[in-house]
Amino acid sequence: MPTFSYILLDDDETRDLGEDLALTVRPGDCLALRGDLGTGKSALSRALIRGVAGDDSLEVPSPTFTLVQSYELRFPIHHFDLYRLADESELAELGLEEALSRGVVLIEWPDKAGSALPKDAIDIEITHRAEGGRNLTITCGEGRFPDRLERVRALRAFMDANGYQGARRHFLIGDSSFRAYERLTLPDGEKLILMDSPARSNGPPIRDGKPYSQLVHLAENVRPFVAIGDYLRNIGLSAPEILHGGLDAGMLIIEDFGSEGVLDAAGKPIPERYEEAMRCIANMHRQQPPAELPVRWSRDGQSHKIPSFDRATLKFEAEVLLDWHIPWLRGGEKANAAEARDYLAIWDHLIDQLDGLETNLVLRDFHSPNIMWLPERKGFDRVGILDFQDAIIGPASYDVVSLAQDARVTVERPLMERLIEIYMSAREAQGPFDRKAFLKSFAIMSAERACRLNGLWVRLWQRDGMEGYMRHMPRTLWHLSMAFEHEVNAPLKDWCRRMGVRFEAVPQPVPA
Template identity: 35%
Template sequence: MTDRSELITQFLKSAEWDHATRANLAGDASNRSYDRLTDPMHGAAVLMNAPPERGEDIRPFVKMTNWLLDQGISAPRILAADEEAGFLLLEDFGDDLFARLCGTARADEVELYTAAVDVLVHLAKAPPPADIAPYNSATYLREAQLLTDWYLPAATGQDTSPELRAEFDSLITAACDGLAQNAVVLRDYHSENLLWLPDREGIRRVGQLDYQDALLGHPAYDLVSLLEDARRDTSPDLQTAMFDHYVTQSGVDKAHFSLAYNTLGMQRNIKIIGIFARLCLRDGKPVYLKHMPRVWDHLQRDLRDPALSALADWLARHVPAPTDDVQKRIAGAGR
């Protein structure tokens, strides 16, 4: 059986990048890994290594890349591909992630976030790609169940009872029922997946990195993903200004959009708390636990919406906050 290092060598040779030097780039929570290639003739590129034997499939990424480029959005151009083996050679957007630039003298946070919101306004009006799956009530529920499957048992030390599961499922379904499915949502639209490309113009200044899980859903989802960032603090003033900017530029009804925003923020933050617990317990990655308090704070803000009061009451009664002690308990269960 040919190992992946040999397959990479073969792929780079076929793409005529076999003389490039390679340096590892920071990965993510998936099984994908990335190397930066530097070649004296071709310049720089990024190698995506997505092992199919570990459940990775680059075809959705390729499909969405081509669609985003067709919409005038800065996705990395594909320089070479081996879809069967799980390799892509991608345009290199550099290192200027929003998460790195914000708060430094090199960038204006408001300028960056305004451009990112403008991308979402543009996306909401774009004709969706063929065969894109819907972000429907069943998907919202399945994702939210990560809380009762992973976080709640680890945080309390007790299995989630069938009665609690049924109550939670009913509340989530009622909250998310009827949300529109009329826009492409990229689903991981936040500061560590957006790159600043100031030499470009308009919405093309915002480089996209992680969008292979895109679905057809409500446009508020990506906005709340951006503004209620799980990994960096965004001030209430920035959140309000960017929310209002989206409403003004898109022409949506503010009251209806606000309810969808709070509902999807609730669903997303519940899901993320469950994902971070799973990353610790199943995958041995406790580093994500440190972000839980921030996500919990976002969740509490979303739950202030009167339409979510029943769910807020249920969570207050049954789900402990991710305090230091709770995080230690989860980390201990993951060993």
């Protein structure tokens, strides 16, 4: 069984380990804490719970008398102390089985749980050291816990090697199974971000011998983030400064842009901030990026070649509507061969219409979750740009669509039209700019993005169990209806009407 050993010389090191464990545990984990009275089981538990909460002031009383204390945090935590347990049968009344099914469970004096203790419990043994402090040993059974703990330890070593000993760590966000972010608080109060992005596991090939990530050109390691981030800052945009990089390990320490975004307290767009964000995109399009970008810290001298939003990628994304939305509409029945053939032929025609229209760097997810507001800066420099590692060369209209037709929040039509006008006016001020060609490109990419999203919401629900994303569908169907106002999309509009896609019934504007 994997074993991890620690020497904890003082309470600060116990707290640090608790924070590391807070970044390791997942719902379903059971930690069995063993040790004599006074060895620090409750101190470690308190640090772990506060670490998950991200709140040093959270009251975490000992459950010695209540036997269990529960905390509804970013996932539930249940802290049991079985020292006073008279009989194993009392565990049913305490709700141990339910706690194990829905959250993380910490158990002090686990021997009293008897047969109720899960066989895959993570064993934590704490003893006093004769020289002072504590010895702590973690013994893991089967499962992913050892891999997660090893990664958290490696991240701690990366921090220490770059001079951040004693930094506090708290989970910030995890945007996928392979990428997560922590907020570091240094002893002097400065805050930074630790980016944890190990190399992507590509998965099985699904078309033309390529896995999904390669078909849609998703970043497979941190090199694109470093290269694109440096490029954005070099052209005067506000991407986070990258302070330290471990390219092979997939670890970066970057500037912290804080937590102020572009939405108000009610979750609605703040017009001034969206307008500055649109000016930011227009400024990015002042120049064409080079085909390849240098990668800092790259020992092999390799550069990052920016991939292209080619025909295969555009069609593959558009097919998500065909593969998921249509069967959902039809109660599981897929489009027949003729219907699918017509749909793909329409997209071949639309992609042909993009030939000769302007291309530039496409950030791909330039919308409210990935835009921060930096009030201490001036002009569009106040727009902090995140999540650009999947940047690609494609239609210049794409990021304008992403912002003006934000998939996560309703941008009502007057603001949306003002944003598009801000972009076009800014581009005209830079030099020759073809409005008609841009609006055609905008309509095609609006349709492409809406087709993908209206299929994606169904896929996230039916395949991944994330039903909450379905709340966005009325909004993205509304976006599709607006894309159909342009004549270039008439064949796609007719196909969707024949298939029963309900874009025409969507109210306008859609509530947030």
